Amino acid sequence: MIDLVAAPYAVLLLRLCLGALFIAHALLKIRVFTIPGTIAFFQSLGLPGWAAYATIAAELIGATCLILGIYPRWAALLLIPLILGTIVTVHGKKGWLFSNPDGGWEFPAFWAASLLAVFLLGDGVAVLIASPMPFGR
Template sequence: MIDSRTAPYAVLVLRLALGILFLAHAGLKLFVFTPAGTAGFFSSLGLPGWLAYVTIAWELIGAVALILGLWPRLAALALIPILLGAIVTVHGPAGFFFTNPNGGWEFLALWIVALLGVALGGDGALALKPTTSATR
């Protein structure tokens, strides 16, 4: 049985943790690897370099949406393709364990499961819910 008093806070914890993780990964691409370096890495994988800029923006927007609770269910689902792409292109060939050279895909799979938890769990506590004219 789900405790309806605490479940929204469980989703809040997931939203905040995932949002912070995505901010950290976007920050890594922005400040450590640099956007140009990230684009070069994407190109070395056979992906278009411009996709790196889209990925950085997607991670930043998704992170902020999760943290603030702006359409968090949609944000959670929208972030899953980034992780699937990372599994297919980089981490999948390295194997399951994240400690393998080039990192495995276990950590990314856990992120996907957590994002699905947010998508299924609802907006959570303290979510900023945009109003529409239909709900006013």
């Protein structure tokens, strides 16, 4: 049975943690790898260079929406393809365990499942703009 009192706070915790992860990964691309380095990496994967900008923007905008509670349920849903894309383009070939050399797809799969949980559970508490209900009430 779901604790209806605690569940919205658990969703908030998920939102904050997921948002922090997206900010960390965007800043990694900007500050450590640099924009030109990130573009070169994307191109080495066969992706267009502009996809690096789109990815960084999606990470920062999605993180902001999750953390501040701006349509967080829908932000979580829209970020899932981004994470699944990392499995397809980068981590899938590295095996399951993220501790494998260059990282496997264990962590991105868990990340995608966590985003799906936010979508299915709802916005949680501390929301600036609530998401419309996808399944009715």
